[in-house]
Amino acid sequence: MSTKTLADWQQAAQAIQIDGRAFINGERVNAASGATRTTYNPANGQALAEVANCDASDADRAVAIARATFESGEWSGMAASDRKMVLVRWAELIEKHADELALLETLDVGKPIADTVDVDVPSAVRTTRWTGEAIDKVYEQISPTRGSSLGLITRMPLGVVAAIVPWNFPLSTTAWKLAPALATGNSVILKPASNTPLTALRIADLAIEAGLPKGALHVLPGPGGSLGEHIAMHADIDGLTFTGSTPVGKQLMVYSGQSNLKRIFLELGGKSPNIVFPDADLEKAASAAALAVYYNGGQTCTAGTRLIVQESIHDAFVEQVIEAAKGWAPGNPLDPNTAMGPMVDQSQCQTVMDYVEIAKNEGANLAYGGNTVMADTGGHYHEPTIFSGVNNQMRIAQEEVFGPVLSVIPFKDADDAVAIANDSIYGLAGAVWSQNINTAHKVAERVRVGTMGINNYFGGDITVPFGGFKESGNGRDKSMHAFEDYTELKTTWIEFD
Template sequence: MLRVAGFASRLCRGPARLLSAAASPIPAPNPSPEIAYNKIFINNEWHDAISKKTFPTINPATGEVICQVAEGDKADVDKAVKAARAAFQLGSPWRRMDASHRGKLLHRLADLIERDRAYLAALETLDNGKPYSISYLVDLDMVVKCLRYFAGWSDKFHGKTIPLDGDFFCYTRHEPVGVCGQIIPWNFPLLMQAWKLGPALATGNVVVMKVAEQTPLSALYVANLIKEAGFPPGVVNIIPGYGPTAGAAISAHMDIDKVAFTGSTEVGHLIKKAAAESNLKRVTLELGGKSPNIIMSDADMDWAVDQAHFALFFNQGQCCCAGSRTYVQEDIYNEFVERSVEKAKSRVVGNPFDFKTEQGPQVDEEQFKKILGYINTGKREGAKLLCGGNPAADRGYFVQPTVFGDVQDNMTIAREEIFGPVMQIMKFKTIEEIIERANNSKYGLAAAVFTKDIDKANYVSQALRAGTVWFHYCVTLSSSITILGLTRGF
């Protein structure tokens, strides 16, 4: 599918452009926000884990422990599911609530998030590592828009009548699925939470959500706002914990009606298997990607370089639909590579609470080491390291913006999802060649095409095996656009 759309082009030009475009001055960050909530949220109440276990959540900029968080497991999931099931019973306040009132509650939640926007942005940056300016102006903005969008949908799920022969009256109606298990990742904690909660609550479902163990704090704060907004007890339950325990319990639970997961392809396989082997619950998966970003020789060079840089390095490269295979037509390849290297070298890496910072740390030590391992593999397999390739600081999980040239399609860095600030630039000659090469991947999440020729863009986009294709932009996201993927991307 061809999508012609734009996404905050100011993001491509650095923090100065982003801040200058803000509707109002961004408040100064508090780099040490008070941690108000670190327990399990069930039935609108806070609980220790039944096991009494806790785990540390780490500041990725320093490697230091922020606080201890309750570690939920199967017993806590069982408790949360019972609360959710009770909230979903016929005759309960939630089931009797008018659809329009569900929308009002979502609007109220959006209002509360806007009220506490600076605090939530600081908390997101502290726990995740992304720059505060991005947390405040991008992530929180999209969270609020997402909740308001789905609030508007709450009373617009219409059935239909179907004419039958004879004296019959046949009609359809949309009903909520029931208890929805939701497992969210660490790369966009607040936004992923909103993407999962918004549609589920607008349609009258109840939720048991497991938040990522790397980044639980902002989602737990939102749990308290859910209670403040007026959602009845048991409608939303939030459990911090690990995938093999809490996540596995959700996937295999016999009283959960649907599970939605965003994360790695490997874990997606496990979740689908667990769902099939339990109660055949519905499954929605949003998994990994290795998306091709195709730069034709007639593309606007300045714009294409900016967009390719943004598509790869945004969010420290931790984006499932990142343009992580950059294909450039051979007659502009050398100039494109030179400009891309210059741009990567000028990228500001550092304290995520500094307004000048464009790139913060990776989310944790595991990701940090994994990315450096991919860089070493790229060098060993013959790719040309043009810049970066090393840690960017003495402490914390910072990685230098890295660019590889002379990359071949069979190299590990061209085939596997790195999920970090590592750009691979490859050369192609013809349209037919690039279509075949772009489609030669186990992933099919997204793609982008840069050309001034709309006919060429349309031809290539229809030939690509990707659920979402952007033209002249990269990583355009909106709640009103369905995000689709093919093969192992979904």
């Protein structure tokens, strides 16, 4: 935990030098066209950096270098124990530059500095270090054959892997992708979100300092539409991992089918159910319900935006959640006491405002909030918002808002709660609150999501896989299961004389 004050962080923000150039072949370079894109600080709307606006020519150059590096074996052929040490050194350098990276993330995304210092940067360090430490513990297999044969089952790197990461968790999500992709011997083309590329570019510098070969990692800021499509269609890219919206994920799968059938791994949207029974620790559940939807301003794919509460406690529990929501009032993200910062940009703030009006028009009861605030700052702030008595068929209950808007839905009994929870195109995360282990476990087992908490929300760490069911995606980030996404199984059959 940092001891810096608001004044300290403001001074650091004034002094920081930002390099927005792309990262190709181990060096910072301008886009081939010379084009740049201005990024803005969500907290005040002011210009933050000029960032390289890469296009197809930059991608083609990076892919060619990545392919040559992969084929050379300089990285792909390196012993797992040696790749491990590069990742461990990389984690140490990320940790060494923690304050710089935390500040970049806050300025770029609008995340509270307390979160970037205590959550985002440590998450990237843990992911990189743990994945590095794990890679030389992966054993391969020998099949049970007759004595005159030997069946070897090995894991081979895919080759050149593209990673497209979102704007809401640029640093931690990037680490989830880069660490296992590189640990397994691939070369990687990383496309950060065009409006939040700064920490991805900076940790690429640190990767080279840690000993990663220059051609093994490239970072290309640029538009998701044209550059993202070119990468997804590229015939010399073997795999693509993406975190973002479900519509874009579906389009990437189409591109795969139209090109070379590159393997696609997707972590997409969510409309996660948070189920509360009357026998729960209601004070703890209410506090967690606020955390589940207001953390990162609700700009979280796993946000618990559907609070499903048993009818007998609905009204009283809504009041408890309102009290908890008051602790999430938006503030200056450079203030260590701020719990929730701004929306990432005006467009996202407008989306939240639109959904508030949609909910009102659908007949939902606005129990708390519902307004933009702090307009005088020039930033894009929206206060915590709660709609009670929501019907699960309302758009506010079915569509991903990606903002600090909570829908409270009453249920009759456990079967009804499960039916409501599963009545969604998504299946990413959720939670159930009950002191009865039978109720809690049976409900958790029946809810169709990739991660389910019992008497907690946002549970888990790098040791467990993360991903979704249904239209929340496929594949898994984190844990040793992530290695499966970045490798091909190969059988070698030997016959003896």
